[in-house]
Amino acid sequence: MMDFEKVIDRNKTNSMKWDFYPDRYGADDLWPMWVADMDFQTPQPVLDAMQEVVNHGIFGYHRRPSSLFDATTGWLKKRFDWDVDNNQIVFTPGVVPAISHLIQTFTEEGDGVIIQPPVYYPFYALVQNNKRTLVRNPLKETEEGFTVDLEDLEKKMQAGAKMLLLCSPHNPIGRVWSEKELTEIAKLAETYNVFVVSDEIHADLILEGKHTPFAKVAADREVETMTCLAPSKTFNLASLQLSYVVFENSRSQKAYEAHLQREFVGIDNPFATVAAEAAYRHGEEWLESLLEYVRNNVRYVKEYIETNIPEMKVIEPEGTYLIWIDMRGLNKSDKELENWLRKNAKLALSEGHIFGEEGSGFVRINAACPRTTLEEGLKRLKKAYENA
Structure with a gap:
């Protein structure tokens, strides 16, 4: 069974999330939590099936x-x-x-x-x-x-x-x-x-x-x-x-x-x-384990933000591994929020306004990652908030 706590280095793998965020965000020192893919390996039976294709050649x-x-x-x-x-x-x-x-x-x-x-x-x-x-x-x-x-x-x-x-x-x-x-x-x-x-x-x-x-x-x-x-x-x-x-x-x-x-x-x-x-x-057993891990990650994000950044509100998802966070309490324009997240928090998140004007003041965070990856992103967010 997959160890979802295991951190797998995706740098220099042509990963859109990890290798190409500088093209989008204009900086190369950000912590990427934007693209809707997971930082987990696919189930072992899938890897085995693909390996058979490779071996056939x-x-x-x-x-x-x-x-x-x-x-x-x-x-x-x-x-x-x-x-x-x-x-x-x-x-x-x-x-x-x-x-x-x-x-x-x-x-x-x-x-x-x-x-x-x-x-x-x-x-x-x-x-x-x-x-x-x-x-x-x-x-x-x-x-x-x-x-x-x-x-x-x-x-x-x-x-x-x-x-x-x-x-x-x-x-x-x-x-x-x-x-x-x-x-x-x-x-x-x-x-x-x-x-x-x-x-x-x-x-x-x-x-x-x-x-x-x-x-x-x-x-x-x-x-x-x-x-x-x-x-x-x-x-x-x-x-x-x-x-x-x-x-x-x-x-x-x-x-x-x-x-x-x-x-x-x-x-x-x-x-x-x-x-x-x-x-x-x-893959069903793997999926059920994944869902439980993501549920725990979502709870962690919600509790962390409620405790440390009360001006923000987590919209707890019923589905997906994506978390919609209301940052309107910071009273920043879209451009100000964007600059603050990139320059102060050093985070690459999906800004809410790209989903439509109704998303103004929100951000989307990807929780399909090892807990340590999530912790690093939230620490950066807290530090930027405390230094604001």
């Missing part, structure tokens, strides 16, 4: 075997009690490219695509780079936490938006949407004939409660639903670029597959295939 053209489909649908059934047939799955080279192709296939230039900020920042580019109209349905901040503004969502759908990009669980807020919330969204999507693309890449990373696939909630309604998933966040396999879309409508699936064929998208690599299959078949 031939990396010619590759096709995905039926066993990968079997392992994938088996995982969805086991984790979410979700019955998905192998023929409902279309594999893709990453969730972000998959969403881009879904936008291209099912909307036209100028069509409205709804996002729910503060939200995963590539969503903005996906809409705008494809020349669609960005429609904002900001989350509501309440005393009980963040929730969907259903009244505003209905107005945006009623006005003619064609697609909703649903982030479930939500990044960066960490909300795991309840079945009731998802049902209300499904009702609106059915009423106004809106496509729902549900990005569920963090679905396996549930810290509190349970994840409900949007497609399960929408199953009894006439809602066009496409669900984007991957083993990448779950098992730290992002660079292998393997994801998949689950379709509920075979006609829509064929249209999407035809689009991918026109774009020559679809060739997989053997490392991604064997890694995904091994993870889904043999």
